[in-house]
Amino acid sequence: MKIPIIIDGRLVQVDQGTMIISAAKNAGIFIPTLCYHEALKPYGSCRLCIVEVIQNKQRRLVTSCNFPAEAGMEVFTDTTRVREIRKKIIELLLARCSEVPIVQTLAKRTGIETSGFKKRETKECILCGLCVRFCEEVVGVSAIGLSNRGTEREVSTPFKAPSDICIGCGSCTYICPTGCIEMVPDEKTPGMHSMKMGSPSLEPCPNDYKCEACDIEQQFVEEMKGAIIQFRSKFRKATEL
Amino acid sequence: MERIRNISDLERIREQILKKRESEKIVLRTCISTGCRAQKSLKVVSALGSAIEEQGLQDTVKIRKTGCHGFCEMGPIMVVEPENIFYRKVRPEDVNEIISQLTEGGIVERLLWKDPVTKEHITSERELPIYKRQKKKVTYRSGRIDPADIEDYIAANGYSALGKALTFMSPAEVIGTVIASGLRGRGGGGFPAGVKWKMCSEAPSDIRYIIANGDEGDPGAFMDRSLMEGDPHSIIEGMIIGAYAIGARQGFIYVREEYPIAIEHLSIAIRQAEEYGILGNNILGSGCEFNIKIHRGAGAFVCGEETALIISIEGRSGTPRSRPPYPAIEGLWGKPTVINNVETFANIPLIISKGAEAYASVGTERSKGTKVFSLVGKVMNTGLIEVEMGTTLREIIFDIGGGIRKCKLFKAVQTGGPSGGCIPITKIDMPVDYDSLREAGAIMGSGGMIVMDGTSCMVDVARYFINFLMYESCGKCVPCREGLKQMHHILENICEGHGEEDDIKTLIELGQFMMTSSLCGLGSTAPNPVLSTIRHFRSEYESHIYDKKCFAGVCKNLFEYVIDAELCNGCALCRLKCPEGAISGKKKKPHSIDSSKCIKCGICFNSCKQEAILVR
């Protein structure tokens, strides 16, 4: 069922229940995000996709990745308030991940030279959770996960030991926006690769993150699909025995 | 013990219990809850038992082990009924004298509470200033009944509200009554409980859940601890009524693991309720089926947030999720779930028995009923107090609390825990209700009220809360995790003497950003302590930043301990206690502190009987 909503002054017809971020994309309006992916359940951790929404005469700030569109809703993706919030988020991320290329790119695009915040770190991971969620929800292996809490929260394998269950599909490496996960040869299973957190070199994206038109991207996706299919067929054989 | 099959069984059994107790002549209500137990009240109970047996008084004197009386500082507490004699700080050695006075109709005067100002001994519990002005409704039974004996609860009219609801009211009528009562959630949010129940009951599903939040993470708050330990059945009764109203068959009580006695008493209460047929199938003949499970917390403050609590019960790490969807529509395992604080549930039997109108006649226009607060810190009388909503801060702190200790001056009261704020003396006459507190930059929260005097540094208070929240944050969203990290860094610098010009502005902007962008209530209310202390105590921040001075004597780099030569009598107590040997002086002559060796541990400051050590 299609319902009408207004995004940035434009009337758009969307399917009932579509998240605002998808509805906007279909209308050609790009809302920035670091933790959203169509194949995964919405997570809401980066907060970059925050927009202003008027619904039932109430105006509020919501994350567009997990807020469903309802008939008569009015959405504003680029108000002063929204821009200020995005700026602060990127500033905070820049203070945490000052060397990470995608964060630097986002900062440049938002007009931020350096972070105004004084505590500076050079972490590689932005804690978007994409790797963990993809491994759990799509690949179904849960080889990589989150641990600790608060400012110590981090992505790692259990006990930070090399994983026994990683199938080497490369999904985490592919989906990671910063490039801080790499595939390494697996000592226990020759011919297999498993993932490792913390890449020593974070190469900036050669195609400025325009993934849809990128060859490297296409090749990676094919390799990843192949590895998942291989793993699943092995697993199916094992359960059938 | 027999199963209670319907409301007339309940009445009959109540009559039987009351009749059995007619022969009780003297009852010693002795507290065995956390506060008194910490002060060895179990040894007192054991000594009492032996003394009573030795003197053959088992038929006339009964010991009733009760839950929290709320006046924990005076523990171990014992109240002698029917005379209502209040004994405080009872030790096992006092037992023999107490018993002999009982039989002679006398009193042990040295165990009575003494008013520190008038020096008058008060005999009767109900005359104590801390109790006199309270309006004990939810906390009435705690301290009077044995929480491990369901018969005490039934004798005190317990479960009659349940009987009324299940026998004479429809689920819709129950919800309507709760809405009409105006009851707002007692956990902190203040959302109308009845409205939440209605939303949940209308959400399409054949499975629904009810959860009682007993996580009480706010440091300085122990109302829920006291309620769960002292009157667990009131929570259970409220939950069963709620389950009936919304159509839930399974309930959970989430208790923080730092409350082992609460867990124990709740477990016993649930087991006894099951034995008596109050929990299980066909409750009181209504056809209603309901069971309760206890879920222990594991050391995470964030699990007091409803979505994190739900995820914790599902067996995962307690990271909150965005809302919508709200738990009332999509909660535990995706099913409609009502989550309310244990104190909210404890109000339900009162509302059903007395009716919505009677309940709503207490309190203010938009904050109905009574609220239990933990009044702690620098007041004379610390403990739990239950007052009508709308009572002023002045009445609470000065009339009930007895004013500030050691004749110091009131500086601020912190309400609402880490999500709340500090209120200064200028607002001392404000009514305590949900909306007034919010306007003052604080919140009601779960009910913690921490009173501060001149020895508390407001910048340190802000730093303390941000530290706490940084440690407790789940770490999922950027505004909270990174925002708290930056706030912590700035506040630590200020307290160490490295504050900079822009710091206050940065804190305000960062705070406002976190309020609008965080994923859950922890992050969005985290700036409150900082913003409220900047609002009401800005000059203190400025002294720290520009003058590098902490006048409260808390931030170590920003003050010194100095001995006033005129006040010092040379007793040498400080010199002997100083762990660093930083104090020197001859006997009976004024001493002095070598500030290069002083580590500001505070031992001397707290030991000096002449109050000769000053903060400079």
Place this chain on the structure above:
Amino acid sequence: MDIQVIDSILEKYEYRHSDIIGIMQEVQHIENFLPEEALRYISRRMEISLTRIFDIVTFYKAFSLKPRGRHIIKICCGTTCHLGGAVQNLEQINRTLNIKDGGTTDDRMFSLETVNCLGACALAPVVVVGDEYYEAVNAGKIEKILSSYPQEEEK
């Protein structure tokens, strides 16, 4: 690690995934901490990913992956205790036992933990050692409290 004891705990909870936290609490109670091999065993037996278990055990502060001392010292760092001087108490224990928060003494006698509010605020500042509560503790009383322990017989 006693496999039979762990199995009996798993059976008691009927291998229910949602009870994993309760299960780990009981195992820790028996073993004094949560050994890695116990967690790997639980992961296999319950068919819960080790990743999820590791997330839980590091998220909730009630769990310890390292062996703890015979006497666990808990310093309440609730607001009232903080204002009453909990920090000074913590520092005094740091100095006296030479351990930090989360640490254990070399002779495995004492472990130190800070907890957020035990609900005994009227007795602030509170320090708990094992099951014993100590009220109105100040830095001066710490030595006395700690020295009452080594005298105990090994149990």
